[in-house]
Amino acid sequence: MSELRIPLTKHRVFDAAVELADRSGIGAVTMRSVAAELGVEAMSLYYHVANKEALLDGVVDTLIRELEDELGGFEFEIDEQAEWKPLLRGRILTAREVMLRHPWAPALIETRVRMTPTMLRYLDSLLGILVAGGFSYDLGHYAMHALGSRSLGFNQELFVPDDPEAGAEESEAMLADLAPQLPHMMQMIAEVAHEGGDSTLGWCDYQAEFEFGLDLLLDGLERSHSG
Amino acid sequence: MSELRIPLTKHRVFDAAVELADRSGIGAVTMRSVAAELGVEAMSLYYHVANKEALLDGVVDTLIRELEDELGGFEFEIDEQAEWKPLLRGRILTAREVMLRHPWAPALIETRVRMTPTMLRYLDSLLGILVAGGFSYDLGHYAMHALGSRSLGFNQELFVPDDPEAGAEESEAMLADLAPQLPHMMQMIAEVAHEGGDSTLGWCDYQAEFEFGLDLLLDGLERSHSG
């Protein structure tokens, strides 16, 4: 609508890439397509970002800033030491909500090779919660590694089909062939499959599984630090 | 040396790709470079594998077959229910040894979108150990998801610098700038850094951290199933 040309900035480039990824997947994010999204030539982007890696780092940073907004900042207050657990848990489940809005994000984050400033501040806040809760820095350090990607609200599934529908189809065909060699899995599918019902994610209810694994770790950490 | 030309097979293609990745990283694995490794043109590969994704699936399958050899097969024997924990732990730490021989493997596995037959048989054996140890299929199912990539012997690190040396340099420069905003991390580094010594992986001893997280989960699972 407007005739005036808004000048490009780093952040407009990042935002455009996020929108593109939300709409068409992270694979559709190329220098050329992001530029097109902004009504500009591909080479213009290089004036604002060093290269594609820097662009993708910026995309991740943008997502964590979205999380920061959601949380109303990374600052926290702890009145009692016992509060670290619900505080950490709530923060992580909020991170998960952000990730669920950008389903391509976990795979992207796993390919990152350097930390972004916002990410560091977020992780610092999680560590801060543990320390305020009575953890030593040493145990806090181990805890952060044990949580791993769960800090950001996603579980590292070993295989994540692009399209859950298509993946399920293919997997089932393959499972049928391999069935004789997979006695326990077949039995598990038989026993667990028809129990679900309200899960929107097929017979694996990822939210419940995420929380199960998260609580296993949080309970274990609680025991490590008080025991 | 030999004048006779060994005909190409799927498995020779996969093996060549593994060797190439070991030598030059997974980024160096292209259809053209794998073909060159085999003294053949790139297009010849398409006679044996459907496309590059299939090739990479085959590479992963090859690694898990290496693990199978190491374990002397995926079969297992459990005399007492209590044995599930050391059995599972040992199997996972063996998987980790295989991964340490192929440091590019975790990143590759994380990009996979479909299971491979050997991988399925391996995971089936882990599930079988749990069930033989007294787990219900339902709890076993949750346990497998909670373990996630740890089943294969690697931890879901959020950022894994390509070159640990280079990564450390850059990170430290960035940490210095951000230090005022990262009070807890700076404190942690100060307290934990000079404790290490025999760690070959910098001030983060990944092996110890992996085992800490693994045991946290195994202990938690033990409690879930007997409690």
Added chain:
DNA sequence: ACCTGAACACCGTTCAAGT
């Protein structure tokens, strides 16, 4: 049955050039 050559569409990125 197995391999090849030429060609295509698509990348990220450079560089000198425009305004």
Added chain:
DNA sequence: ACCTGAACACCGTTCAAGT
């Protein structure tokens, strides 16, 4: 200061063609 056009090296992949 900000953006562009043309060009380069490199991908995965096709297709018809060779032996």
